[in-house]
Amino acid sequence: MNNELINKVKDTFYNAFGYQASHVFQAPGRVNLIGEHTDYNDGFVLPSAINFATVVAASPREDNRVRVISVDYDNAEDEFLIDDNISQSTQTWANYIRGVVKHLRLRGLTFNGADIVVSGNVPQGAGLSSSAALEVVIGLTFTSLFDLPLTPQDIALNAQQAENQFVGCNCGIMDQLISAQAEKDHALLIDCRSLETAPVMIPDNWRILIINSNKKRGLVDSEYNTRRQQCEEAAAFFGVKALRDVSFSEFEQRKPGLDPITAKRARHIITENQRTLDAAEALRQNNMPALQRLMAESHASMRDDFEITAPEVDALVDIMKTAVGDLGGVRMTGGGFGGCVVSILPENMIEQVVEAVNAQYTQRSNLTASIFICTAEQGAQQL
Known part of the structure; x- marks a missing residue:
């Protein structure tokens, strides 16, 4: 449990918005144990989620405004409206969030805005999927706040579409799928064609x-x-x-x-x-x-x-x-x-x-x- 991160996002939320966040969510980074460059060849991968994560404190709003604060970027702020014209931000980190929300809308889903504070300890630039963790936790946030009819696999696919089409990075599905669907103490064998998954226990020691x-x-x-x-x-x-x-x-x-x-x-x-x-x-x-x-x-x-x-x-x-x-x-x-x-x-x-x-x-x-x-x-x- 990332207690330090949880306290950080809750405290920042209260200080910024003047009330307590109603929900806290997290999504983990990942490491791929074996199966490299096989994902975009419709092949097999064997990743595991790890004990580094992105954490969100959030509350639903009555209107269609989204207010986001990123603790890890000196409490930088982003604000946008949920409509059909969600556009790129000049802040790179904010585009992962905007992209996920836009692609939820493109699925025909209806939901309100939210107040959100985000922070993470997935090492950035190390290839441990800090971006996928952010996309997945934002997808889970809106799914849970507004009771959207999405499975963990749907959340992962939406996150991948956001990264491919909004952020502009041509990634496979592995990173988002393991962040959304991992089981504790298990790796996950993923068939990147069918998206079938099979948990594989990692021995205790x-x-x-x-x-x-x-x-x-x-x-x-x-x-x-x-x-x-x-x-x-x-x-x-x-x-x-x-x-x-x-x-x-x-x-x-x-x-x-x-x-x-x-x-x-x-x-x-x-x-x-x-x-x-x-x-x-x-x-x-x-x-x-x-x-x-x-x-x-x-x-x-x-x-x-x-x-x-x-x-x-x-x-x-x-x-x-x-x-x-x-x-x-x-x-x-x-x-x-x-x-x-x-x-x-x-x-x-x-x-x-x-x-x-x-x-x-x-x-x-x-x-x-x-x-x-x-x-x-x-x-x-x-x-």
Whole structure:
């Protein structure tokens, strides 16, 4: 429970609006354990919600005015009317909120305005989905305040549409879906085509360790679009809707007809989909050696076939793998070219891995890592 955040948004709400908020909601950030760049290929992902969240204090209004204060941006304010002409704000953070509200309206839903204070502790710019947490918690806020007929999946889809079409970021569905639907102490195997989900228990004594390389992700937007285009070209070559529909044996047979770069990109996606299914099974069976191998193979595939890692990230993975041995899995997580490394490992190994990172990473990269010890948490909820 993020008590400090809860108190902060409630106190700020009272000081700003002069009355007590009627409701408090939160939505978590997430880390993807395995299944990288598979989401937009209609494939499989295995994320977990984490114990970092975005929290909202809110009350419904009688009119159609929305007043929002963002504690994390020096109590910056945004105000707009709920009508058919919700437009962009000059404040980036406010557009996530405006976008969610606009897309709720585009679904034909009718609701009033609200007074809202928002704050979060999901590390920004680390690839842990601070934006999805904000979108989902705002969707839940309006759904709950006005009893809108939306499921958690609807809230996630609305959030994704807001980010794609209003904010202008071409993301898949994973981030919003895990923030909306996660179960405590579980990862969630998501089929990104059907949106079917299956919770997968994380054993009691295993923890999720996230270490941010603090390598700035410079190329991520342009390279993301290039990778996406290469995957679409490969799918067209195989005559399928998405690479999810290509078996590894078919890929091997027809690979000579692809240009070498596109073939490497396709091989990553096709093998990563299978690894993700196998990793979910390894987690269910409490089979750490299998999970360790699959996460290592995933990282090697991202490095060599999809070519989205960075020297600093590879160094961090190497340090962590050496420290944890075959007792834990380690891989880069997220879009690539920097960002975070995730490890699933026994709780009693954390200190050893953290000490190794603190002792060696700066020397090898001239950067200082940020360390987050995480548990798998529940999705968006009223507190």
